[in-house]
Amino acid sequence: NAGVTQTPKFRILKIGQSMTLQCTQDMNHNYMYWYRQDPGMGLKLIYYSVGAGITDKGEVPNGYNVSRSTTEDFPLRLELAAPSQTSVYFCASIPGLAGIRELFFGEGSRLTVL
Amino acid sequence: AQSVAQPEDQVNVAEGNPLTVKCTYSVSGNPYLFWYVQYPNRGLQFLLKYITGDNLVKGSYGFEAEFNKSQTSFHLKKPSALVSDSALYFCAVSARDQAGTALIFGKGTTLSVSS
Numbered sequence: 035n036a037g038v039t040q041t042p043k044f045r046i047l048k049i050g051q052s053m054t055l056q057c058t059q060d061m062n063h064n065y066m067y068w069y070r071q072d073p074g075m076g077l078k079l080i081y082y083s084v085g086a087g088i089t090d091k092g093e094v095p096n097g098y099n100v101s102r103s104t105t106e107d108f109p110l111r112l113e114l115a116a117p118s119q120t121s122v123y124f125c126a127s128i129p130g131l132a133g134i135r136e137l138f139f140g141e142g143s144r145l146t147v148l
Numbered sequence: 149a150q151s152v153a154q155p156e157d158q159v160n161v162a163e164g165n166p167l168t169v170k171c172t173y174s175v176s177g178n179p180y181l182f183w184y185v186q187y188p189n190r191g192l193q194f195l196l197k198y199i200t201g202d203n204l205v206k207g208s209y210g211f212e213a214e215f216n217k218s219q220t221s222f223h224l225k226k227p228s229a230l231v232s233d234s235a236l237y238f239c240a241v242s243a244r245d246q247a248g249t250a251l252i253f254g255k256g257t258t259l260s261v262s263s
Contacts (some may be wrong), residue, residue, distance in 0.1 A: 067250050074157070076238065077180040077192075092250060124191055134180060134199060137153075137251065139191035 036060050040125050040140035047115040047147045055110040055143045057125030064130045066108040067137070068092075068100065070121040077124065083108055115147045150175045152241050161229045162262050169224040169257045171239030181222040182240040182251060183213055187196060209233070220236035225256060229261045 041056045059066065064085045069077040079092030083102040097119060099111040108127075112119060122144050126137040151248045153237045161167045174178055180199055184192040196207025203215045206245040222239060236258050 048222060069250075069253075074255060077253040079250045079252075082250050127191075136194035136197060137184075137192070139193070141188075141191045 038125055038127055038140035040143050041122075042143060043141065044144050045146070047112075047145065049115060049117065049147060051055065051113070051115050052111070052113050053145075054137075055112075055123055055145070057108045057110065057139070057140060058098075058106050059108075059125075059127045060106065061127065061129070061138065062105060063127035063138070064105065066102070066127045068110045069124045069126065070094065071124060071142075073123050080082070080110065080123075112145075117147050119145065120147045121145060122141050150241055150252045152239050152252055152254035154237075154239055154257045156257050157255075158258045158260060160260045160262065164228050165230050167226050167229045167233070167237075167259065167261070169237050171222045171224065171254060172220050173222060173239070173241040174220065175210060175241055180242045181213075181215060182242075183207065183211070183222075183224050184238045184240065184253075186236040186238065186256075188235075195224070195237075229259075229260050231263050234259055234261045 038059045058140050067082040068080040078094045080098050083089045083099040086105050089100050090101050122142050124142050125140040128135045154174045182197045183195040185195050186192045195211050196205050198205045198215045206212045211226050236256050238256050239254040242251050253255050
């Protein structure tokens with residue numbers, strides 16, 4: 035099993051550009067999450083999904099969109115990149131019943147917006 | 149609202165000495181509590197969790213944590229620190245009646261173990 039795979043690992047964007055961060059898991063997990071990590075701020079939840087076709091906002095969803103057309107994939111879309119979106123983004127998943135099982139994290143995608 | 153506090157940005161300890169990384173939480177109802185570790189340029193790795201039962205939880209790499217309901221704390225401990233334990237540590241919490249929502253993470257504590 036590859037676990038949770040994120041691409042790209044690094045990306046530099048110009049203000050106003052758009053891009054998609056890809057996240058794929060091969061563990062047949064129902065629950066998937068996107069977090070952003072900023073220095074000294076911990077992890078903040080952007081969006082999450084409890085299954086294909088179901089998504090919901092987290093703590094900091096503004097400027098982002100997600101979709102969940104399959105169990106395996108949970109892409110994160112940035113439509114108009116802003117410097118405030120410079121961060122490290124982590125995708126994570128669990129089989130089900132969030133809060134009981136531990137999260138499996140990807141290696142992260144480091145995004146810089148200039 | 150749920151919250152997690154890690155009061156120390158950094159903890160410094162000499163190799164071989166015991167270490168403690170502090171965590172306090174606030175949830176409505178009974179909590180699920182977790183510790184994760186992050187090495188440079190890597191994702192978070194699960195260390196241990198408290199769901200129910202014995203207040204002392206043992207996890208990976210010799211770490212353990214003690215759940216204290218009266219003090220709403222879940223401090224991470226290790227009897228003898230290693231230089232390789234140097235990393236960023238996160239405490240996280242979820243409320244039992246909110247299955248389906250994500251974990252809430254603390255801001256993280258950098259552990260530095262000197263040789």
